[in-house]
Amino acid sequence: MGGESAESASGASGKFGKSGNVKAGFTLDSKTVAVLAITVLFVVSLYLWTLPFQRNSLPFGEGDSAWHFSIGDNMADKDKAAFRLPYYIGMWYYGFNSILGPFAPEYPPPNHVNYAMMQVFGGERFVPVFIYRAIASFIGALSVFFLVSRLFGVLPAFIAGLGLSFSLREQLTYLFGQQPTLTAIVVTPVTMYAWYKYLTSFYDSGSGSSSSYGKGNIVYLYVTFALLAAQYLLHFQGFTGSVILMAVFTIAMAVRFRRLPLSKSNLLPLAAAIVLFLAVAAPFAAVYFGSPDSYKPSWNLGRLLEWGISPDYFKGSFPPAFSLFSSEYPKALVPFLTAGMVLLFVRLFLVKNNVRELFLLSWLIGTYLVLHLDVFVGTGLNRLARMLVLENYVFFTLIAMGIVWLPQTIALLLKLNSGVVTVAKYVLAAILVFSLVTTSGRATYGSLSQAYSGIDRITPAQADFAANYLSKLPEKVYIYDPSVKVVGQWRYPKMRWMLAISQRHVGRYDGGPIAGFDNVDKNETYFLFDYSDIALFASSPSYQQQAAAWASQLNQLEQQLFNNTEPVYDINNIRLYKYENNAEVPA
Amino acid sequence: MKGSFGFRISSSYYAWVAGVAAVAAAAFLLFGFTGFRSVIAIALLFVIPPLLLLRKTGLDIEEKIFFSFFIGLGLFPLLVFALNQLLPSFRLSIIAAFAAVAIASRFLASRFLINLFR
Numbered sequence: 001m002g003g004e005s006a007e008s009a010s011g012a013s014g015k016f017g018k019s020g021n022v023k024a025g026f027t028l029d030s031k032t033v034a035v036l037a038i039t040v041l042f043v044v045s046l047y048l049w050t051l052p053f054q055r056n057s058l059p060f061g062e063g064d065s066a067w068h069f070s071i072g073d074n075m076a077d078k079d080k081a082a083f084r085l086p087y088y089i090g091m092w093y094y095g096f097n098s099i100l101g102p103f104a105p106e107y108p109p110p111n112h113v114n115y116a117m118m119q120v121f122g123g124e125r126f127v128p129v130f131i132y133r134a135i136a137s138f139i140g141a142l143s144v145f146f147l148v149s150r151l152f153g154v155l156p157a158f159i160a161g162l163g164l165s166f167s168l169r170e171q172l173t174y175l176f177g178q179q180p181t182l183t184a185i186v187v188t189p190v191t192m193y194a195w196y197k198y199l200t201s202f203y204d205s206g207s208g209s210s211s212s213y214g215k216g217n218i219v220y221l222y223v224t225f226a227l228l229a230a231q232y233l234l235h236f237q238g239f240t241g242s243v244i245l246m247a248v249f250t251i252a253m254a255v256r257f258r259r260l261p262l263s264k265s266n267l268l269p270l271a272a273a274i275v276l277f278l279a280v281a282a283p284f285a286a287v288y289f290g291s292p293d294s295y296k297p298s299w300n301l302g303r304l305l306e307w308g309i310s311p312d313y314f315k316g317s318f319p320p321a322f323s324l325f326s327s328e329y330p331k332a333l334v335p336f337l338t339a340g341m342v343l344l345f346v347r348l349f350l351v352k353n354n355v356r357e358l359f360l361l362s363w364l365i366g367t368y369l370v371l372h373l374d375v376f377v378g379t380g381l382n383r384l385a386r387m388l389v390l391e392n393y394v395f396f397t398l399i400a401m402g403i404v405w406l407p408q409t410i411a412l413l414l415k416l417n418s419g420v421v422t423v424a425k426y427v428l429a430a431i432l433v434f435s436l437v438t439t440s441g442r443a444t445y446g447s448l449s450q451a452y453s454g455i456d457r458i459t460p461a462q463a464d465f466a467a468n469y470l471s472k473l474p475e476k477v478y479i480y481d482p483s484v485k486v487v488g489q490w491r492y493p494k495m496r497w498m499l500a501i502s503q504r505h506v507g508r509y510d511g512g513p514i515a516g517f518d519n520v521d522k523n524e525t526y527f528l529f530d531y532s533d534i535a536l537f538a539s540s541p542s543y544q545q546q547a548a549a550w551a552s553q554l555n556q557l558e559q560q561l562f563n564n565t566e567p568v569y570d571i572n573n574i575r576l577y578k579y580e581n582n583a584e585v586p587a
Numbered sequence: 588m589k590g591s592f593g594f595r596i597s598s599s600y601y602a603w604v605a606g607v608a609a610v611a612a613a614a615f616l617l618f619g620f621t622g623f624r625s626v627i628a629i630a631l632l633f634v635i636p637p638l639l640l641l642r643k644t645g646l647d648i649e650e651k652i653f654f655s656f657f658i659g660l661g662l663f664p665l666l667v668f669a670l671n672q673l674l675p676s677f678r679l680s681i682i683a684a685f686a687a688v689a690i691a692s693r694f695l696a697s698r699f700l701i702n703l704f705r
Contacts, residue, residue, distance in 0.1 A: 029602075031599070031648075031649070032602050035602040035603060035605070035606045038606060039606040039609050039610065042606075043610060046610065046613055046617070047613065047617065054617055054618075075677055076677065078677075079676050080671065080676075081667065081668045081672075081677050083672075109664065109665065110660070110662075110664035110665050113664035113665075113668050116677060117632055117664065117667065117681060118628060120677070120678055121625070121627075122621055122625040122628060123620075124621050127618055127621050127625070128621060128624070131614065131622060131625040131626070131629075132629065142653075143657065146649070146653045150650075187657045187660070187661075190654065190657045217645070219644045219646060223641075223646075223654050223658070226637075226654075226658045227657055227658055229662060230660055230662050231661065232661075233665055234660065234661045280662070
């Protein structure tokens with residue numbers, strides 16, 4: 001027994017859309033239906049996820065967003081993909097990597113090379129990169145579509161994909177700028193599919209002719225390892241997620257078939273795949289393992305009783321809605337999710353060829369293990385929270401499977417004919433799609449069309465100052481910005497976007513000696529006093545008092561440091577001074 | 588249909604080409620020529636290179652396209668990066684990476700290598 005036979009036995013198509021044929025006076029080829037569904041999902045997602053920059057092409061996102069952009073931007077600008085970071089970026093996390101030393105990258109090159117290639121081919125600095133970021137973030141909807149359509153048919157695949165294109169969790173990760181993590185995670189469903197195909201072909205071949213005994217289709221084996229390598233290079237978290245999910249499924253299959261997926265025939269291809277993977281991964285091991293993150297298992301066994309990650313664990317990194325069940329799954333979806341879960345367990349016991357059900361169960365268990373790595377491995381919970389995206393993938397799949405399995409099971413119990421099942425399935429699907437569009441879809445439009453539309457995005461005056469003035473200063477200048485300490489953290493990403501646009505280092509100043517770092521040239525040090533945001537706040541009556549207090553604080557520091565000194569730049573409420581005395585600055 | 592490099596394009600790819608054209612048209616409506624170029628660039632940079640390597644495998648077209656895209660996101664830029672350590676220009680390295688993949692796909696299609704990896 002293997003995957004293919006299991007697929008045919010449980011009623012849904014293993015190939016694209018055998019169940020997805022449309023007969024409305026003419027017949028659409030099943031593969032065309034699948035391509036059509038993918039195109040609709042892609043266009044809808046492209047429209048929604050690019051809303052933040054459809055009307056305003058200035059860059060947006062938190063500090064991470066600016067940091068990643070800067071590296072790719074530098075590659076395209078200098079026409080060189082260097083391993084070491086340039087001064088203005090390297091000073092950001094200076095000395096971060098204990099193995100590779102100062103100016104070492106925090107990630108392997110692919111994400112940033114992709115940004116650079118998008119600039120080269122797109123012909124603009126920001127929009128092509130942001131289109132890539134949007135696509136590389138919402139593509140998780142399509143990778144789940146691919147997996148579900150191959151295993152269960154186009155209809156549940158479309159529903160799961162639509163739900164994911166409206167996922168708040170993925171939107172926030174994308175908006176905040178942790179897109180490389182998300183892009184590595186979105187590959188997981190495709191990696192899992194390739195591994196599923198390999199294992200099912202392996203166990204199929206076990207009952208075949210002696211020449212192919214226990215070998216399996218090794219193309220899927222190589223593809224699995226190529227996908228793992230891609231994930232490793234994009235972000236370690238995506239790679240880790242896939243490895244854990246694959247391990248759980250492998251164990252489940254070994255138990256199901258009472259045999260490990262190893263034989264004399266597949267040892268050599270498996271070894272070759274591992275060697276090829278290591279050849280790609282090993283040169284970048286120091287990038288990951290030189291980071292200062294410490295991994296001490298928490299052994300907080302109480303956490304094992306929780307399914308996900310409570311917002312209390314990642315305060316400051318994400319808003320509470322990021323992990324709240326009710327924010328991610330509207331009430332109308334809960335019955336379908338419950339039905340999907342219950343029927344998954346029922347089918348595990350009732351369906352003879354239950355490999356696909358076993359696959360979904362492994363996915364569920366693997367996701368639980370990934371979300372509890374803090375207990376066993378010590379991964380930080382604010383970082384682990386990003387892996388909650390894996391929960392979306394399996395939950396939206398179960399929601400979609402609920403509408404397929406529910407009518408099937410009821411029909412089986414009540415001995416109804418197949419026509420009734422088909423009608424019930426499409427009626428439920430229509431209800432679910434309507435519910436998704438009117439709840440999550442509407443919320444997605446609202447949040448993405450308003451994202452970074454206010455003071456939290458770099459303004460034209462700030463962008464102009466960075467592009468046309470700061471960028472002309474010497475390459476190794478260090479520009480201090482004291483305003484973050486005065487006005488608050490919302491200012492921080494804007495400061496970093498000035499760094500990205502100018503390709504000059506702009507860092508926060510919290511008081512104290514100005515040259516406390518290595519590599520800071522006191523003769524090339526500047527201070528930035530940016531009142532332009534405060535002026536915008538002051539234009540709103542409700543913020544006038546707050547704006548006046550901030551302006552007074554910032555002005556006090558400006559007078560203290562630069563009394564009787566002429567600024568080198570003074571336009572649009574933005575002033576820049578060259579720091580030329582060596583006196584220490586009070587904290 | 589035969590391409591300029593002698594690669595045969597199967598008619599089963601037409602639906603996918605039409606799908607990419609539809610997405611590129613949507614991007615054009617949203618962002619003008621920059622949007623169109625960006626979508627075409629994503630298809631060219633991330634899908635085509637691995638697809639050249641997978642074209643002789645027994646995978647079906649949907650598998651080839653999805654596997655290619657997700658492999659391409661991580662491995663094609665690595666090849667560009669590696670070549671740029673030898674070549675003076677990043678832009679030249681992108682072209683060289685394409686050429687390297689095209690040549691490799693010719694070799695991978697040879698019976699000797701197919702048998703070696705079996």
